Amino acid sequence: MPSPLFADHSADRPPERETVEALITQARRLRGGLDAVRESTVDTSLATDPQLRWQRALCDLAVHHLDDLGGHLDQLREGLPTESADDLAAAEPPAAPPEPEPEPHERGALLRRVGSAEWNLLTDEVSWSDELFAMFGRAPADGPLTLDELPSLVHPEDQDGLATMVTDCLVDGRPIDGEFRIVRPDETLRTVHMVGEPVLDADGSTACMWAVLRDVSELRRSQQAVRETRDSLHRERQIAQTEHRLAVELQEAVLPPWRGSLRFPHGGPVALDLAGRYLPSGTRDLIGGDWYDALQLPDGTTLMSVGDLTGHGVTATSGMAMVLGALRGMAVAGHRPGPLMGFVNQLLDTAAQPALGSAVCGRFDPAARTLEWAQAGHPAPLLFRGGTGRALDPPEGVLLGATSGASYTQHTEQLEPGDLLVLHTDGLVPRRAQGAAAAHEGAERLLALAPRFAGTRSAQDCVRIVVEEFGTAEREDDACVLIARVGG
Secondary structure, eight states: OOOGGGTTSOOOOOOOHHHHHHHHHHHHHHHHHHHHHHHHTOOTTTTTOHHHHHHHHHHHHHHHHHHHHHHHHHHHHHTSOOOOHHHHHHHOOSOOOOOOOOOHHHHHHHHTTEEEEEEETTTOOEEEOHHHHHHHTOOGGGOOOOTTTGGGGBOGGGHHHHHHHHHHHHHHOOOEEEEEEEEOTTSOEEEEEEEEEEEEOTTSOEEEEEEEEEEOHHHHHHHHHHHHHHHHHHHHHHHHHHHHHHHHHHHHHHSOOOOSOEEESTTSSOSEEEEEEEEOOSSTTOOEEEEEEEEEOTTSOEEEEEEEEEEESHHHHHHHHHHHHHHHHHHHTTOOHHHHHHHHHHHHHTSSSOOOEEEEEEEEETTTTEEEEEEESOOOOEEEETTEEEEOOOOOOOOBTSSTTOOOOOEEEEOOTTOEEEEEOTTSSOOSSOTHHHHHHHHHHHHTTHHHHHTOSSHHHHHHHHHHHHTTSOOSSOEEEEEEEEOO
């Protein structure tokens, strides 16, 4: 309902019907495009993925805004003068296919969201639009509510705020612009936004008050959903960042601290020259359970191991820390590689957080120059000698944690001075193939480096060659490599 306050004001030139029709067409096209975006956000993981929940909430909020815009434009068009058919025929170019009209129930719902009211303080007359009756769930036969009666439908927590707005308008002449909740007769709760102004008489006193009220319940619910999903997404990201930092710190604490070459035994002729490197995945946020390790044992032999636990993040790195600690402890206690793999399998099988993993473990005897080794579903070590390379024949061994009571056999390989051993995990190459094929591809590319390895002087030089070959690859997973050169 227009305000009498503007009765003496010169009216602005009303918008042309063509302009309004064009705006309505644009709004409908935007609505159709937004529907397509909403459909693209529908996913089976919507309930668990905070990013998708936040995107869907934003789409729903945009839908409410566009629906309100469409309803207001429809109201504006209904208030425009109708042009004659001859005028339209002369002014309009050939018409494009018309945009589909909104469904009657949808269009009616949009129009019912906005109503108007006027309270005359001089005559005590009150007038409400039909839309306002529908908004408040009140039958027109019951009549409109006076300003004194209006708080009876307002939520108790919002009654003081409404009273302040009305008092400021009637006494101080301030415009009304605020929200309050109403409790309809059917006990449903709605949020209403009211804007209005006082109408002054010739003496400057308030003669009446008019207001336009808009049901913003769905809009506020959508905004609340956006806030909640945004906060949830923020919390998830903070948790992910914290877990990533913990995973990195745990990995750095567990993996060997030495950089460059490591030579065993300490303080005597070098029997074994070692170097290793961890290569992160193409997505650095994915910290996995890969490890490499070398340890001189009390009897003078050297423990070498590489492995990989499934998963990423703190769970994977903490599991890796547990396995690596167990490997070291049992090797120091004198267990051979085969039985040692069996104990680690039992450990993973009975752990509070069961996991699968693969590993290769070797024990090098510098006096006999022999490598005693076992594996658990892992790529075999590669032996380079005389400018060529080959994979060692693997003993039997299933994945760690795959089955209870699994047994692991071990093989012994006779080594010679100058031999080079390369132990690696299967994440070195992008996984164009899966399973054994992916491991085979990585081994073939490593074996092709035999001529370059032959020209090196240390294990560290060989590691640099591996990093040059594989360090820039877009790997889906992280990887480790451990290289040992047998001394003379």
